[in-house]
Amino acid sequence: MKIAVVDDEKIFIKSFFERLEKYIQNGIDELYMFDNSLKFLNSDTIYDLVFLDIDMPGIEGITVAKNRINTGEKIVFVSNVESLVFRAYNATSAIGFIRKSHLEDDLRDVFRMLESLKKDTRYITVKRGANLINISCRDIYYFEKQVNDVIIHTVNGQTIYRQTIKELEKQLLDYGFIKSHEGYLVNIDYIYSIGTSEIILTNKVKIPISRKNVMRVKEAFLLRCGEGDV
Numbered sequence: 001m002k003i004a005v006v007d008d009e010k011i012f013i014k015s016f017f018e019r020l021e022k023y024i025q026n027g028i029d030e031l032y033m034f035d036n037s038l039k040f041l042n043s044d045t046i047y048d049l050v051f052l053d054i055d056m057p058g059i060e061g062i063t064v065a066k067n068r069i070n071t072g073e074k075i076v077f078v079s080n081v082e083s084l085v086f087r088a089y090n091a092t093s094a095i096g097f098i099r100k101s102h103l104e105d106d107l108r109d110v111f112r113m114l115e116s117l118k119k120d121t122r123y124i125t126v127k128r129g130a131n132l133i134n135i136s137c138r139d140i141y142y143f144e145k146q147v148n149d150v151i152i153h154t155v156n157g158q159t160i161y162r163q164t165i166k167e168l169e170k171q172l173l174d175y176g177f178i179k180s181h182e183g184y185l186v187n188i189d190y191i192y193s194i195g196t197s198e199i200i201l202t203n204k205v206k207i208p209i210s211r212k213n214v215m216r217v218k219e220a221f222l223l224r225c226g227e228g229d230v
Contacts, residue, residue, distance in 0.1 A: 002045065006034040006064070007053040007078065012100065016051070016078075019103060023111045037064045046071050046131045049114070051098065054079040054088055065092040069156050072126075072133045076110055093139075093155050122175050124152065126161050135159070137175045141190050141201055143168055145183030153205070178220045180209040191221055 003024070007013050013033055020031065032047065034040040037059040040050075050073050054061035065075050069092070076096040077088045088094055096113060098106040123134040135154060144151045145165050152159050169179050176188045180199055184207055193200045194217055199207040209217060 001029045001048040002032065003029060003049045003051070004032045004034060004040065004043075004045075004047040005051045006037060006040045006056075006061070007051075008035055008037075008056045009053070010035055016103070019107055023107070037061065040064065041067055046128065046133050047073050048134070049074050049076065051076050051078050053077075054084045055081060062088055062092060065094060069093065072128075072135050072139075072154075072156060072159075074114075122172070124161065126152070126159055128159065137172065137177070137187070138189075140177075140187055141203060141205065142187060142207055143177075143185040150185075178213075178217055180207055180213055180217055182210070184208065186217075188221055191217075194218055194221060 001024075003020070005013055005016055005020075007016070013035065017031065017033070024031065032043075032045070034043070037056050041059065041064060050068070052061045052064060052075055054077050061077060061079075065077075065088075068075070075092060075094040076098060077084075077094050078098045078100060080100045082099055088097065096106075096110045098110060122137045124137065124140070125132055125134055135152060139154045139156060141153045141155070143161075143165060144153065146160070149160050149162050150165060150168065152161050165179065165183055165185050168185055169177070172185070177185050178188055180186045186199060186201075186207055190201045190203070191199055192202045194209065194214070196211070196214060197209060199209050199217070201207065
């Protein structure tokens with residue numbers, strides 16, 4: 001796992017690295033340090049996990065996170081100012097927040113959450129340039145067929161994946177995905193409503209649904225919601 005720490009306080013970074021050592025595996029995980037946001041933004045590497053200070057000179061952390069939104073990186077904000085957490089979460093898709101005054105406890109909670117995600121979530125590995133990135137199925141709205149590939153529509157944007165809808169349907173059957181129409185595989189957790197000819201997702205996107213799939217999708221949706229009857 002590639003881990004980046006972006007913070008303009010060099011003394012804090014040193015202290016942070018010392019605490020990170022108990023959570024990383026030597027020879028497997030890689031740690032990178034950036035003492036300003038511009039250096040990080042100019043990096044061509046895609047990191048699995050980024051600890052990002054919110055309040056930095058020049059380009060603030062929230063702006064940095066927005067610029068990296070299509071990378072699939074997991075962002076954890078770090079700050080001395082707790083009130084910034086709400087602004088940061090509302091503006092980005094960060095997975096966590098660490099208070100510098102509660103560094104030990106918050107860092108432990110972040111890694112507990114990451115372990116839980118590893119156990120409960122399947123990942124799709126996609127090639128992006130020279131890099132391979134993992135996209136959590138939890139972050140995928142739907143798959144859309146495009147000639148010989150599929151477009152993965154995620155909370156962080158879109159990416160192309162060399163695979164077929166048919167194969168994906170088999171692979172993701174137990175992960176809450178269902179075929180609504182030829183060329184569409186939808187994450188049930190993001191369904192807002194189901195009509196006779198379309199599904200509306202929680203992000204307001206409309207997905208076609210065929211007549212033959214309506215009942216099957218409704219049954220899967222209600223089952224996912226814990227209901228017993230259609």
